[in-house]
Amino acid sequence: MSTASVTRVDGPMVEVTHSGRLAMHELVEIGPDALPGEVVAIRDGRATVQAYEYTGGLRPADRVRPTGTPLTARLGPGLLGRVFDGLLRPLSGGPVWLLPQTPGGSLDGQRWDFEPGVREGQRVDEGAVLGTVPGPGPVAYRIMVPPGTGGTVDSIAPAGKYGADDEIAVVGGASMRLTARWPVRVPRPVRERRPADTPLHTGQRVIDLLFPLLKGSTVAVPGGFGTGKTVLLQQIAKWCDADVIVYAGCGERGNEMADVVTDLFALADPRGGGRLADRTVAIANTSNMPMMARETGVHSAVTVAEYFRDMGYDVLVIADSTSRWAEALREFASRTGMLPAEEGYPATLSSALAAFYERAGAVMTLGGARGSVTIIGAVSPPGGDLTEPVTAQSERFVRGLWTLDRDLAYARHYPAVSWSGSFARDALTIAAWQVSHGAPDWAADRARMLSLLAEADRLTALAELIGVTGLAAPERAVLLTARLMRDAVLRQSALSPRDGYCGRAKGLALAEAVLAVGDRLRRLAEEGRPAESFEAVDFGALVRVRDTAGPDDDAAVVTACDTVLAGLAAES
Numbered sequence: 013m014s015t016a017s018v019t020r021v022d023g024p025m026v027e028v029t030h031s032g033r034l035a036m037h038e039l040v041e042i043g044p045d046a047l048p049g050e051v052v053a054i055r056d057g058r059a060t061v062q063a064y065e066y067t068g069g070l071r072p073a074d075r076v077r078p079t080g081t082p083l084t085a086r087l088g089p090g091l092l093g094r095v096f097d098g099l100l101r102p103l104s105g106g107p108v109w110l111l112p113q114t115p116g117g118s119l120d121g122q123r124w125d126f127e128p129g130v131r132e133g134q135r136v137d138e139g140a141v142l143g144t145v146p147g148p149g150p151v152a153y154r155i156m157v158p159p160g161t162g163g164t165v166d167s168i169a170p171a172g173k174y175g176a177d178d179e180i181a182v183v184g185g186a187s188m189r190l191t192a193r194w195p196v197r198v199p200r201p202v203r204e205r206r207p208a209d210t211p212l213h214t215g216q217r218v219i220d221l222l223f224p225l226l227k228g229s230t231v232a233v234p235g236g237f238g239t240g241k242t243v244l245l246q247q248i249a250k251w252c253d254a255d256v257i258v259y260a261g262c263g264e265r266g267n268e269m270a271d272v273v274t275d276l277f278a279l280a281d282p283r284g285g286g287r288l289a290d291r292t293v294a295i296a297n298t299s300n301m302p303m304m305a306r307e308t309g310v311h312s313a314v315t316v317a318e319y320f321r322d323m324g325y326d327v328l329v330i331a332d333s334t335s336r337w338a339e340a341l342r343e344f345a346s347r348t349g350m351l352p353a354e355e356g357y358p359a360t361l362s363s364a365l366a367a368f369y370e371r372a373g374a375v376m377t378l379g380g381a382r383g384s385v386t387i388i389g390a391v392s393p394p395g396g397d398l399t400e401p402v403t404a405q406s407e408r409f410v411r412g413l414w415t416l417d418r419d420l421a422y423a424r425h426y427p428a429v430s431w432s433g434s435f436a437r438d439a440l441t442i443a444a445w446q447v448s449h450g451a452p453d454w455a456a457d458r459a460r461m462l463s464l465l466a467e468a469d470r471l472t473a474l475a476e477l478i479g480v481t482g483l484a485a486p487e488r489a490v491l492l493t494a495r496l497m498r499d500a501v502l503r504q505s506a507l508s509p510r511d512g513y514c515g516r517a518k519g520l521a522l523a524e525a526v527l528a529v530g531d532r533l534r535r536l537a538e539e540g541r542p543a544e545s546f547e548a549v550d551f552g553a554l555v556r557v558r559d560t561a562g563p564d565d566d567a568a569v570v571t572a573c574d575t576v577l578a579g580l581a582a583e584s
């Protein structure tokens with residue numbers, strides 16, 4: 013019998029007196045409505061609980077019921093194609109969330125088609141696949157032997173329909189169910205971590221050409237208010253070549269999250285028919301939902317991602333925005349009187365961010381398959397100040413940084429990824445992959461693009477002082493080429509029907525077209541041609557082709573490039 017009860021409530025923080033039975037990080041149910049909460053501090057006879065729901069109505073002496081388990085996710089069929097809250101409870105209609113298109117409701121009572129994949133008497137180890145349940149789309153659930161168990165298959169259920177908690181096998185005397193449970197703060201075990209070696213193709217040129225990432229890598233996307241973080245991440249969710257997308261909307265505007273989800277759920281899957289939603293799990297903790305559930309939302313998201321990784325899939329986690337998550341940490345820290353470090357964030361901010369990003373990686377699963385979790389986290393620095401703690405700390409733990417530039421966004425140059433403020437630590441590995449996949453010049457092209465853009469930035473600053481006519485013709489050729497690079501290659505409207513996504517061949521063709529035109533311009537300038545003559549040439553064919561050619565139409569790009577080169581030849 014529980015003897016724990018509420019003594020004090022301050023926002024989401026609940027102080028509890030207890031008789032020594034509560035454990036650290038244990039999930040408890042508070043008060044008559046059984047609000048979920050987690051034990052975050054214990055002192056002799058007293059505990060601090062962070063409540064995951066609105067605490068209005070709680071009173072001193074209300075009962076607190078220990079559950080004996082840490083905060084645990086229920087992993088199994090029913091995840092794909094649905095929207096959940098931070099505690100992985102399905103959301104559907106209701107006061108905070110209205111999404112008519114998404115099937116919601118409890119997973120209890122639903123039944124799934126199970127197809128066994130093992131025989132009685134067979135030996136199976138942890139991570140082995142016992143059978144499959146078809147998903148709503150191309151991704152099937154592989155029902156695995158949970159970590160730490162294994163043995164001889166004593167019995168296996170025949171093909172048929174089963175509920176989430178029905179027994180589908182007995183292995184080594186232990187009962188196996190369709191649905192497994194896993195504590196969200198604990199990384200799921202793998203056989204070994206593997207060096208990531210395959211790029212995640214995003215379909216966004218500025219990413220794939222300049223700041224690419226690997227499957228299993230981590231990227232932070234800092235950007236001030238309205239610079240295009242949400243749209244960029246949404247584009248990547250729609251088009252990238254991951255098998256499963258876990259979209260964690262964290263503290264962003266509720267209607268915006270609803271738009272994102274509605275959009276994702278309405279979109280046809282560019283990879284093999286069906287709807288994109290059929291391989292998406294959405295976790296929503298919007299600004300109108302309880303603050304503290306945000307804190308678990310990101311852990312739930314990576315736990316779901318690891319679950320699909322363990323089946324041998326490549327999974328992408330998108331967290332928008334990690335700053336809102338950090339704010340939840342800060343709010344709770346200040347209420348519990350933790351010593352603040354920088355700007356009121358707790359000293360644990362950096363270890364919390366590290367723990368989150370460290371759950372990404374390419375692995376060999378317990379079952380011997382390859383799988384990966386890639387994490388992309390938006391960061392919303394207040395006032396666009398990139399030196400603030402969440403941005404600065406995130407930078408330390410990620411392999412890639414895509415800084416969104418306010419000036420580019422104001423000029424409606426989207427995606428507003430800054431070429432001077434971003435980095436890709438995976439670029440060398442990706443260069444090697446490109447060489448073995450038919451693009452030996454990828455690394456050289458990338459280096460030339462980056463140095464062209466940097467050189468143009470320097471010349472632009474100079475031109476502001478002395479006027480563009482004060483620059484020599486070769487310098488003006490550089491400025492012109494960089495402008496073409498921005499307009500014909502790096503810009504990519506999310507709204508463009510043909511250019512929202514760009515295939516690998518088309519992206520490379522565009523980059524090489526502009527580099528070729530740039531070479532020609534420089535030669536003309538060096539031959540003494542006045543800048544005005546080549547600046548007057550019509551580059552329209554090259555600027556327009558990215559928008560008019562289909563996503564995989566590199567031939568159209570080559571034709572446009574030839575048209576422009578012919579125009580230049582006529583000029584000389």
Ligand SMILES: Nc1ncnc2c1ncn2[C@@H]1O[C@H](COP(=O)(O)OP(=O)(O)OP(=O)(O)O)[C@@H](O)[C@H]1O
Pocket residue numbers: 235236237238239240241242243244264392426427504505506507
């Ligand atoms: N890739 C893009 N293509 C076309 N338009 C874009 C693109 N990115 C951003 N925009 C425009 O910029 C607006 C703001 O973008 P978005 O909502 O993604 O910014 P944000 O950085 O997420 O803002 P917040 O800080 O408010 O979350 C969009 O509504 C859209 O009009």
Ligand SMILES: [Mg+2]
Pocket residue numbers: 241242243264332
């Ligand atoms: Mg946003």
